[in-house]
Amino acid sequence: MTERLTAAAVQSRAGLQDWRVLAGRLHATFRTGDLARGIELVRRIGEIADELDHHPDLDVRYFRVHVRSVTHDAGGLTERDVRLAGRVSAVAAELGVAAEPARPQQLEIGIDALEIPAVRPFWRAVLGYKDPQFPGDDPATADLVDPAGRGPSVRFQRMDVSRPQPGTVHLDIHVPHDAVRARVQAALDAGGRLVTDADAPPRWVLADAEGNQARLCTWEAPEG
Structure with a gap:
């Protein structure tokens, strides 16, 4: 191989x-x-x-x-x-x-669920998506992919306890490692807030004024 x-x-x-x-x-x-x-x-x-x-x-x-x-x-x-x-x-x-090295980005949809098997069929049907067929269809974390190869992949993340807010969908935006800090600052300047940078790199969790979350992600390994 x-x-x-x-x-x-x-x-x-x-x-x-x-x-x-x-x-x-x-x-x-x-x-x-x-x-x-x-x-x-x-x-x-x-x-x-x-x-x-x-x-x-x-x-x-x-x-x-x-x-x-x-x-x-x-x-x-x-x-x-x-x-x-x-x-x-x-x-x-x-x-x-x-x-334009700072321009590329890759969008993923993250869905947090207590019982992934209960919600996965819905998202597969409503999006018209498919299960990854090849190892390279998307990163290993992807659970559903666009058969046309255009839309963002979907990744399910298991929660231990439910959240108080009704929605548990977030966006993962993969950006160049040398542009992520500027993107974080731009989000903060635009009225967002930093939820946590405990896992930075490779992930910074941010939220808008109403608590909807997005994660800025890079390829970098966690520090330490």
Whole structure:
């Protein structure tokens, strides 16, 4: 089996300054400025992917192209992702397309429940989601995934006791490790509050003015 690499090993690799590890995948966003150049970048990425027999997910917008890579059969990041990322960055530089390393993010929906088997079928049906079929469908913590590969994954977290508020859904926003503190401060400046940073890194728990929670997450290992 292909050897999986840790997030730290990938993020510290030379030549990957355009890329950030988020939720077990390698992400990069390139500002193309117009659709024609974005399509050309995608065409060149397609050539690289076919040559390497390793195909990333691509999201094309008018001003930007987002690239996401993982080795599905290994259930994580491998040298194949590192090799692809380096080649993509080289093509982007050749085309004069700049990367935006602070822009990538990955959204997950977290559902806290006392009895996960009682609520999981509902969320699977109402979202039209599926169980992960491959190790690399999403990080190991994902319980349901969008079959189209566009929507956020869903993760269930078991609670020991119920909370006083009626809702127990929160958002997990995976952001670049070198941008998370600025994002935390922006949330606080916008009227939010810090619930806890006891697990930071990799998680900062914040809430809005009415107590709805979000967690900002990075790949980093807990300090200590």
